[in-house]
Amino acid sequence: MATFDIVAITQDASYVTFDALQLGQSNQQIVGRLLRFWEATNNKEDGELMGIVLLFLDEKNTVIHGFIPASLVDHNRYVLQESEIFNLSGFEVGRSTNLYKITDNPLAIRFLPSTNMTKIENIGVTINQEKFMLQNSNHLQALANTNLALPDVVGQVMFVQGSNLHDGTSKERLVMRFKMDTSVIVYLQLWGEAASTFRSQISKKKTNKNVMVVTTINPKLFGGKSYEVKNHTLHQPIRDDVDYRESINKIKLTPTLLIDYSTLKALGLENDVGWMLNALGLLQFMESVCREIYEEEIRQFFVTVSLAFTRMSSPLARDGILYFTINGEHYNISIPRLGRALGFDYQDAIDFGPEEHGNI
Structure with a gap:
């Protein structure tokens, strides 16, 4: 059950609830709890500050989002406090964008130079502490x-x-x-x-x-x-539900079986490579031969990786070789039953592997 604050709304504050707001600039006032706020930045312009996004909740459990443009941030930032309840006036009501929606409300609030935001502290109506837009x-x-x-x-x-x-x-x-x-x-x-x-x-x-x-x-x-x-504290990965076969299948369907960092990233597999190596007991090897490959964010691998299976009379052998090229240094690792460990075997290579790779 949600907890509540008790706040006082002065009698001369003729505020409306969020569902009664009308488009345009007017003398409308609202009262709501500031759930959260965060800076909106333009990642294409070196993180340039565009403004501050705010989420308000009212006594009818309705959420509306507000926006303080960059030119007004310094004037309003000092008063912002999450979980506090505010009386807001002198703002403009516009339509909510059709993209990147953070509420179901069709309207949004835009701060103006005339906007006044006042904290309310006495006894009055009840407003929930929190509300989420949870999705399955x-x-x-x-x-x-x-x-x-x-x-x-x-x-x-x-x-x-x-x-x-x-x-x-x-x-x-x-x-x-x-x-x-x-x-x-x-x-x-x-x-x-x-x-x-x-x-x-x-x-x-x-x-x-x-x-x-x-x-x-x-x-x-x-x-x-x-x-x-x-835009939680765990030490060991849970690997039993990782479908390594799915990952390897994506890799083998690329134009060649030579997989580099950019290809892995494009396929969304850069993290799967880390977990795959860990499952095979190779993560420590990678760290020892080139520790600096972990300098990049989320421990991505700046390595060239290829997977090969030797041509043998019996595809059930499923022995394989992992080839790594790290900063120009070449490493070959022969691993018995590698294909079985990854759910990828010699016959798969015949079916899907590029013809120009004679060792596949």
Whole structure:
């Protein structure tokens, strides 16, 4: 059950609830709880500040989003406090965008130079502490790659991959495996303030709980896998539900079996390579031969990787070789039953492998 604040609304404040707002600039006033706010930046312009996005909740449990343009940020930033209740006046009401929606409300609030935002502290109506726009995995798949909405999700953190995980000031990108229900695991990427907040929670070490709500995500599908992009303390990956065969199948269908970093990234497999190597016990080897490959965000591999199976009379042998080229240095690793470990065998190579590779 949600908890409530008791606040006082002065009698001379002729405010309206969010569902009664009218388009345009007027003398309308609203009263609502500031749920969350965050900076909106232009990633194509070196992170240029575009403004601040706000989410308000009213006594009817209706959510509306507001926007403070960059020119007014300095004038309003000091008063912003999450979870506090405010009286807002002197704003403009416009239509909500059809893309990147963070609420179901068709309207949005835009701050003007005349906008006044006053905190309310006395006794009065009840307003919920929180509200989320939670979606299940089916809804996320429907929204994937559309940029129509930025919903919220709840789930269990299974594994976190990234650097400086216990540095609460680091905003470097990290990736986690996020379990939404018993059969659905997605990859969740965090960066910027979201990544910093997550690292701060890890650093506190006050709880072993790893279930969390993540807000305003942008669902994406890469190579048939679900990624939830967002603009917990775990040490061992859960590998038993990783379909390595699916990953290898995607790799083998590329024009050649020589896989480099850009190809892996385009296929959405750069993280799968890490988990695959770990499952084969090769992650420590990779670290020892070229530790600097982990300098890049989310421990991506700047390596050339190819997979080969020797031509033998019996495809059941399934022995294979992994070829690595790291910073110009070549490594060949012969692994018995590699194909069986990955669900990929000699016959698969015959069926799908490029003809010009005589050793495939």
